[in-house]
Amino acid sequence: AQTVTQSQPEMSVQEAETVTLSCTYDTSENNYYLFWYKQPPSRQMILVIRQEAYKQQNATENRFSVNFQKAAKSFSLKISDSQLGDTAMYFCAFMKQFVQGAQKLVFGQGTRLTINP
């Protein structure tokens, strides 16, 4: 079974600073996908960024980027030039690549990120 671990329950930074959220996972699969989701107080889970395990290049989406270390099973999220709107719970998630059958997300426990003015 796959597990996802986020070791930082809470983090707090000043606006415009850079912050890195950590995530490790455990799997015996070779083909899989990793995601970072954001859940603001509105509760709607929003996809921030995704990474395919077969790609060596780290994914980037505007101010968000990942550091994917497949051998170490590490998948951290870096937020540059943080903004007040980045305040939310952030979840790291894993999905095994299926040919058929349920494609389920396995989530970590989350990191509560607060951006202070």
Next chain:
Amino acid sequence: ETGVTQSPTHLIKTRGQQVTLRCSSQSGHNTVSWYQQALGQGPQFIFQYYREEENGRGNFPPRFSGLQFPNYSSELNVNALELDDSALYLCASSFPRGGGRAVVNEQFFGPGTRLTVL
């Protein structure tokens, strides 16, 4: 394009009762997944429906059941409610791409239903 919607927003039930939660998938999506998110935790996979059939299930007892309708909307039913069933229930829809090839379906989440069991 309409996103994923869920109803009701909040619900209060007492132990032993039954509850039905509803989800309308995003336009064009034929797969619906349900997750339970306890307070302060990450979501846990309950089950997934694809073309009106259960396509996979997590570690939840049979009193958690579901349906998917021809328009791809879905219901989550929970019988004999227990206090530990208090949680945010999230629905996510997705659309398989690539036919039979191994692909990942990005899941789009609704705002959730907050269930409180007293």
